Amino acid sequence: xxxxxxxxxxxxxxxxxxxxxxxxxxxxxxxxxxxxxxxxxxxxxxxxxxxxxxxxxxxxxxxxxxxxxxxxxxxxxxxxxxxxxxxxxxxxxxxxxxxxxxxxxxxxxxxxxxxxxxxxxxxxxxxxxxxxxxxxxxxxxxxxxxxxxxxxxxxxxxxxxxxxxxxxxxxxxxxxxxxxxxxxxxxxxxxxxxxxxxxxxxxxxxxxxxxxxxxxxxxxxxxxxxxxxxxxxxxxxxxxxxxxxxxxxxxxxxxxxxxxxxxxxxxxxxxxxxxxxxxxxxxxxxxxxxxxxxxxxxxxxxxxxxxxxxxxxxxxxxxxxxxxxxxxxxxxxxxxxxxxxxxxxxxxxxxxxxxxxxxxxxxxxxxxxxxxxxxxxxxxxxxxxxxxxxxxxxxxxxxxxxxxxxxxxxxxxxxxxxxxxxxxxxxxxxxxxxxxxxxxxxxxxxxxxxxxxxxxxxxxxxxxxxxxxxxxxxxxxxxxxxxxxxxxxxxxxxxxxxxxxxxxxxxxxxxxxxxxxxxxxxxxxxxxxxxxxxx
Amino acid sequence: xxxxxxxxxxxxxxxxxxxxxxxxxxxxxxxxxxxxxxxxxxxxxxxxxxxxxxxxxxxxxxxxxxxxxxxxxxxxxxxxxxxxxxxxxxxxxxxxxxxxxxxxxxxxxxxxxxxxxxxxxxxxxxxxxxxxxxxxxxxxxxxxxxxxxxxxxxxxxxxxxxxxxxxxxxxxxxxxxxxxxxxxxxxxxxxxxxxxxxxxxxxxxxxxxxxxxxxxxxxxxxxxxxxxxxxxxxxxxxxxxxxxxxxxxxxxxxxxxxxxxxxxxxxxxxxxxxxxxxxxxxxxxxxxxxxxxxxxxxxxxxxxxxxxxxxxxxxxxxxxxxxxxxxxxxxxxxxx
Numbered sequence: 001x002x003x004x005x006x007x008x009x010x011x012x013x014x015x016x017x018x019x020x021x022x023x024x025x026x027x028x029x030x031x032x033x034x035x036x037x038x039x040x041x042x043x044x045x046x047x048x049x050x051x052x053x054x055x056x057x058x059x060x061x062x063x064x065x066x067x068x069x070x071x072x073x074x075x076x077x078x079x080x081x082x083x084x085x086x087x088x089x090x091x092x093x094x095x096x097x098x099x100x101x102x103x104x105x106x107x108x109x110x111x112x113x114x115x116x117x118x119x120x121x122x123x124x125x126x127x128x129x130x131x132x133x134x135x136x137x138x139x140x141x142x143x144x145x146x147x148x149x150x151x152x153x154x155x156x157x158x159x160x161x162x163x164x165x166x167x168x169x170x171x172x173x174x175x176x177x178x179x180x181x182x183x184x185x186x187x188x189x190x191x192x193x194x195x196x197x198x199x200x201x202x203x204x205x206x207x208x209x210x211x212x213x214x215x216x217x218x219x220x221x222x223x224x225x226x227x228x229x230x231x232x233x234x235x236x237x238x239x240x241x242x243x244x245x246x247x248x249x250x251x252x253x254x255x256x257x258x259x260x261x262x263x264x265x266x267x268x269x270x271x272x273x274x275x276x277x278x279x280x281x282x283x284x285x286x287x288x289x290x291x292x293x294x295x296x297x298x299x300x301x302x303x304x305x306x307x308x309x310x311x312x313x314x315x316x317x318x319x320x321x322x323x324x325x326x327x328x329x330x331x332x333x334x335x336x337x338x339x340x341x342x343x344x345x346x347x348x349x350x351x352x353x354x355x356x357x358x359x360x361x362x363x364x365x366x367x368x369x370x371x372x373x374x375x376x377x378x379x380x381x382x383x384x385x386x387x388x389x390x391x392x393x394x395x396x397x398x399x400x401x402x403x404x405x406x407x408x409x410x411x412x413x414x415x416x417x418x419x420x421x422x423x424x425x426x427x428x429x430x431x432x433x434x435x436x437x438x439x440x441x442x443x444x445x446x447x448x449x450x451x452x453x454x455x456x457x458x459x460x461x462x463x464x465x466x467x468x469x470x471x472x473x474x475x476x477x478x479x480x481x482x483x484x485x486x487x488x489x490x491x492x493x494x495x496x497x498x499x500x501x502x503x504x505x506x507x508x509x510x511x512x513x514x515x516x517x518x519x520x521x522x523x524x525x526x527x528x529x530x531x532x533x534x535x
Numbered sequence: 536x537x538x539x540x541x542x543x544x545x546x547x548x549x550x551x552x553x554x555x556x557x558x559x560x561x562x563x564x565x566x567x568x569x570x571x572x573x574x575x576x577x578x579x580x581x582x583x584x585x586x587x588x589x590x591x592x593x594x595x596x597x598x599x600x601x602x603x604x605x606x607x608x609x610x611x612x613x614x615x616x617x618x619x620x621x622x623x624x625x626x627x628x629x630x631x632x633x634x635x636x637x638x639x640x641x642x643x644x645x646x647x648x649x650x651x652x653x654x655x656x657x658x659x660x661x662x663x664x665x666x667x668x669x670x671x672x673x674x675x676x677x678x679x680x681x682x683x684x685x686x687x688x689x690x691x692x693x694x695x696x697x698x699x700x701x702x703x704x705x706x707x708x709x710x711x712x713x714x715x716x717x718x719x720x721x722x723x724x725x726x727x728x729x730x731x732x733x734x735x736x737x738x739x740x741x742x743x744x745x746x747x748x749x750x751x752x753x754x755x756x757x758x759x760x761x762x763x764x765x766x767x768x769x770x771x772x773x774x775x776x777x778x779x780x781x782x783x784x785x786x787x788x789x790x791x792x793x794x795x796x797x798x799x800x801x802x803x804x805x806x807x808x809x810x811x812x813x814x815x816x817x818x819x820x821x822x823x824x825x826x827x828x829x830x831x832x833x834x835x836x837x838x839x840x841x842x843x844x845x846x847x848x849x850x851x852x853x854x855x856x857x858x859x860x861x862x863x864x865x866x867x868x869x870x871x
Contacts, residue, residue, distance in 0.1 A: 006692075012802070013811050019700065026699060065679065066853060072846045073680045077801055086680035086800065130682065419780060425792055425809055426784035465782070473807060474780075 001128060003031055004039050004102045005135035011146040015421030020148060024156035028183070035102040037178025040157070042139060044150035046177055049109050052117060052140040057084050060122050064089050081141060085134035088125050100127055103178065109140060151249045161186025166203030166393035169250045171195045198239035201250040202269055202322050202330070203393035207383060207400035214401065215364045222388070224334065225359040225367060227374070228381040228402055229317055230292045230494070231275040232299065236316060237323070238264045245274075256301045259309045260316060263352035266344055271320040271391075272356070275378070276312045283350045289317075289378045292508075293496040315352045318345050319383075322391060330391040334399075337391065371405055380493070381405050407491040408533060409513060410435065410525040413442055414486040417464040418475045420449065427457055428464040428476065431512070433488050434503075436526045442480055443503045443527060448490060451512035460486070460515070482522035489514040495533050505530055536641040538669045538836065541620070544861045549647065549671070549840075553640055554618035556585075558647050561865030568622065570649030571633035572597070572712055575866045585609055585617075587624055589632025589747060593712065596739050609634075611660065627651035628662030629818050630713030631744060637665055645669040646832070652817065653824045654686070657720040658713070658749050670834040671861070674842030675819040676797055679850075683797060683821040689814045690721045693793060696812055697769060704767040704787035705812070708776035708794035711737050713818050715773055716744045718795050719751045721816075722771065732757035732767065734774030734783070776808070797821070826850055841866035 007027045014020050024043075028036050041047035061070060061084050070087060077083040105124060112120055121140065125133050138144050151165075154172065158165040163186065174197040175182055184190035233248040243264045245254045254261055260274070276290030276298065290312065297312050298304065321341035322330050329337050345355045359382060361367050367382055381404035389399035412433035420429035430449040434442035452460065463478070463486055470477040479485055491513035498506035505527075542549050548560035556566040563580035570576055570586075572593030577586070579598035584591065588608040595602060609615060609624040611634065624634035629650040636647045646667035653662050676683075697705055709715040715737045722731065730753040733741060738756070745751055757772050767787050778784060779792055794810045797817025805813040820828065825847060829837055837858040839847045844860035851858030 009802075010812075013805055013813070015811070019811075022699065066849070068849050069679050069846055072843070072849070073678045076678055076843070077680055078803055082802060083680060086682070089679075130684075419809060421809060421811075423789050425790060426780060426782065474809060 001100050001102050001105055001132045001135065003027070004035065005131040007039065008135050008138070008144060008146050009131055011148055015147075016423065017152070020152060021156045021159055024148070024153060025160035028157065028160050028186075031102075033103075033180050033183060034106075034178030037180060037183065038102050038106045040153060040179060041177035042144055043146070043148050043153045046150075047106070047139070049106070049140055050112050050114070050117070051142055052121060052137075054080055054141065056118055056121070057081075057137065057141075060084075060118060060125070061087065081137040082134055084125075085130050085137055088130070088133055090126055098127065100124070100132075105136065105139075106178075149249075150251060154250075157182075157186060164394070167192065169201060169203045170393075171200070172250060173197065173200045173244075173252065197242070199237040199242040199244040199269075201235060201237070201244070201246045201252075203250070204233065204235060204248045204271065205320075205391050205393060205400060206248075206395040207402040208395060208397055210384075210401045210403040220361065220363055222386055223384045223401075224338070224387055225361055225382050225384055226319070226356045227359060227376075227379045228383045228404070229273040229275060229289065229356075230378045230380045231273040231289075231295055231317070233271075234274045234316070235269060235271050235322070236260070236264055237269040238266055239268075239323075256298065256304050257314055258304065260314050260352060263349045265348060266324075268324040268344065269322040270316065270318050270341070270344075270353075271322055272316045272318040274314055275317055277315045277351070279313055279351075284354055286376045288315075289376060291378060291496075292494065315354065317354055317356045319356050320391060333388040333390065334385050335387045367403060371403065374405065379405070404493075407493055407509075407513075408495075410490050410492075410529065411487050411516060411519060411523065412445065412490050413480045413521045413524045414460075414463075414478055414488055415442055415444055415480050416475055416477050417460070424457070427461045429457055429461070431460070431488065433490060434480070435524060435530065436522075438526070438528065440482075444501070445503045445505055445527070445530065446490065446492070446507040446510040448488070448510045448512050451491070452515065456515055480521060483520055485521040487516035487519040487521055487524050488512050489516055495530060497534065503527060503530075505534070536643050538643065538645060541640055541643055542638055542645050542647070542669075542671070544863055546864075548863065548865070549861075551617075551620060551638060554620040554622070554638070556617060558636055558638075559649065559866075561863075566617075567603070568636055569594070570627065570636060570647065571629055573630070573650070573710075576649065579603070583607070585615070585622075587611070587632040587634050590634070592743060593632060593740070596743060623665075625665045626660040626663050628653060628656055628659060631659045631716070631747060631749070633659060633713075635662075635665055637667065643668055645671060646834075647671045648673055648828075650675065650819055652820050653828065654683070656717055656818070657724060658716045658744060664828070664831055667832060667834050669836045669838065670829060670832055671838045671840060672825060672829065672847070673819065674825065674839045674844050674847045676817065676821050677825055677839070677843035677847040679822045679846070681797065681800060681817075681821045682823060683800070683817045684815050686717075686721055686816055687725065689795075689816050690718075690725045693722075693771075693812065693814060694725060694727065696791065696793075697771070700791055701769040703789045703791045704770050704772055706772045706774060706779055706784060706787060706790045706792050707814070708779055708792070708796070708808075708810070709737070709773050710796075711740050711775055714795055714816065716741060716749060716751060717818065718773065718814075718816065719754070720749060723750070723752045727771070728752060729771075730755045732770055732772040734758075734772075734778050736775050736778070737773060779809075826854075829856065830854070 010023050074083045154168045155165050174195040181193040185192045235246045237244050243261050245257050276295040278290050281287035294312050321337050384401040386399040412435050415434045416432040417428035418430040432444050432447050434444045437443050467479040468476045490510050492507040492510040494508040547562045549558040557564045558568045559576040560567050565582040567581040568585045572590045577594045579602040582604040584603040584606045591606050614621050614623045620640040623637040627633040627635045627649050638645045644667045646665050732755050791811050793812035795814040795816040798804045799813030800815045837851050839860045840863045848858045
């Protein structure tokens with residue numbers, strides 16, 4: 001438990017991805033089974049423990065601590081779990097706490113009834129030291145919040161075991177905590193566990209962006225084109241009565257989309273784009289596709305209400321067919337898979353499934369012309385797929401390209417800078433920028449922290465230090481006046497309305513495109529320009 | 536004699552009307568008794584200063600030899616007559632030269648703890664219990680959430696991180712007086728014998744500790760030109776925390792920011808400062824230390840000075856000991 005607690009404490013304060021990967025890999029090396037498997041499940045949110053309510057913790061601590069001292073402490077610390085972990089008085093006369101194994105804790109807690117929970121939790125808190133108490137409370141109250149996604153944990157496993165992450169993703173949903181077979185395989189002690197369960201996730205194939213010169217050497221006739229839609233890429237699989245909807249990273253998100261699951265009357269696995277439908281428009285018509293902002297209402301939810309499903313129903317625009325019946329189609333060429341997909345989709349509810357239309361073209365500059373005026377707002381670009389390519393997990397270079405519309409560009413003024421983390425911890429590397437309002441003041445419209453070189457970072461850092469007008473902890477406000485300040489050319493993918501920002505706008509994927517040392521801030525863009533983009 | 540006739544809070548600090556002196560005054564006064572060398576307790580510009588030899592030396596290093604009109608050194612355990620009162624300096628275990636000050640007159644004993652800690656510290660004399668009728672205690676970590684872990688375990692975490700990230704310079708934030716030397720001494724005690732790199736702001740005080748017989752092992756300046764960035768891979772670099780936000784820190788390879796302070800027990804404090812490796816290492820008494828001391832000395836009355844007075848006063852109330860906050864201003868508990 002101590003080792004697990006130490007891991008959580010390091011992860012939560014470690015910003016750099018590579019450092020997190022190393023912390024995880026070292027833990028998987030050191031910790032024994034089944035502890036490491038339970039730790040993995042806790043991080044990937046696959047650990048099922050009966051929940052403990054904060055009120056119960058408060059009641060437990062109230063039995064031992066003066067309420068006024070507790071209130072003063074909670075007020076100072078600011079986090080209930082941490083306050084309880086720190087203030088908990090071990091039973092008098094107790095020696096140093098023994099190192100109780102995480103596996104034993106999980107085994108005990110998973111069989112816990114509601115009635116025995118308080119006494120059991122109290123006994124565990126007595127037997128653990130403060131960091132382990134904190135870890136325990138996080139485990140039972142749900143949500144470790146250590147800044148590690150399930151995907152990152154799988155990448156750490158893959159790097160540690162010397163396998164491709166897609167190999168782990170492919171079997172992941174057939175495995176259960178504490179993953180003894182997975183660890184045995186990754187340590188070379190056993191063969192790879194065979195996927196047994198139905199409707200498993202199949203690691204997805206991804207495209208590379210078109211770089212200048214990429215297409216010159218390629219024959220247009222070898223490629224098929226289709227629109228790239230601005231929804232979320234998903235995989236729907238139905239096998240032997242099991243139906244699943246996976247995100248592209250392999251998270252099972254079925255429970256949030258029962259409306260689509262219900263319509264999955266097929267056996268196989270379809271790769272496609274999840275989109276919101278505007279039910280008033282006819283299936284297949286361009287107006288049918290809702291905006292990403294509408295789709296976002298349906299994302300990141302565990303469950304969904306009937307009202308929300310009625311307001312924003314979803315459908316799948318099918319891109320590819322990975323399996324049909326028992327047959328794995330991934331080795332077939334794209335054209336063959338696409339023909340099978342077209343046939344399959346005709347048999348499905350047209351309100352919920354349609355086929356991503358082919359975009360005919362004869363030459364690359366024709367694609368460029370199409371991209372300049374796409375027929376729908378929710379189109380982000382064009383996908384180019386080699387007609388003879390199999391479906392290969394990962395991002396192989398060559399078979400698939402994504403050719404995005406040019407991003408939107410605006411000139412904005414640097415307003416605030418915040419120090420970064422890790423390698424950038426002494427540099428001001430996170431920038432809040434704004435545009436001019438009609439009243440002539442700047443209003444923040446976004447934040448960007450990449451898109452510049454190390455040399456440019458040093459120059460901006462120097463600018464920030466030399467032009468600070470106010471400090472708020474790690475944040476500095478910099479000089480931003482019509483005649484003095486730094487103009488940043490910002491590229492972004494789209495805009496949506498947002499009640500959370502003072503400007504009423506939120507940008508998608510903003511990044512720094514160029515530094516405009518040459519441009520006076522008064523020439524930066526105005527809020528009305530952005531509002532026009534919203535339409 | 537009533538306690539407040541012997542010592543009373545004033546805007547300049549604790550004042551003894553009978554002996555006509557202040558203790559740790561925050562503004563210039565004719566006669567000052569100083570508990571230890573931290574800047575908020577040991578200020579320049581007094582007429583006369585009475586303190587331990589080490590505290591006087593440290594004040595000289597920091598503020599110049601002419602920091603006071605005159606100085607007098609007090610040895611631990613000696614009794615000195617000042618006006619109508621007797622005063623004594625006793626080890627506080629806080630930093631080198633730190634003292635608790637005992638003030639006695641007419642059969643009444645008041646003990647001013649100054650800043651103190653009870654745990655072992657290889658870089659200064661250990662705290663001693665001093666019986667008193669009135670205890671004036673600090674309360675920097677005066678909340679029951681503060682239970683400082685074993686310092687050796689914190690050092691072990693730093694060494695484990697060095698082994699795990701051997702390509703990263705480990706920048707450890709430490710205050711220049713006390714924490715820096717204690718951390719170095721603890722690292723040496725744990726068997727770490729490589730050179731330790733120190734920021735220029737720590738050099739004079741480290742040299743002074745060495746001159747007083749506290750061995751710190753090989754120390755090297757962390758000031759280099761850009762060409763040798765790689766030399767700091769896997770090195771321990773100590774500096775004042777303020778330096779880590781400055782351009783100074785940009786010379787180190789992929790720095791891992793650590794901070795040695797009692798405040799690091801609270802995760803939000805670590806997060807706010809961008810600390811990746813918090814080391815809970817305090818030179819103040821933690822909650823069990825504060826409350827055990829009160830219970831052990833069993834004073835008739837407790838006055839609580841700077842820190843989280845409210846909780847300690849509450850604890851005294853629950854224990855049936857009369858207590859009140861003094862609310863002295865001018866002492867910064869950030870510098871820990």
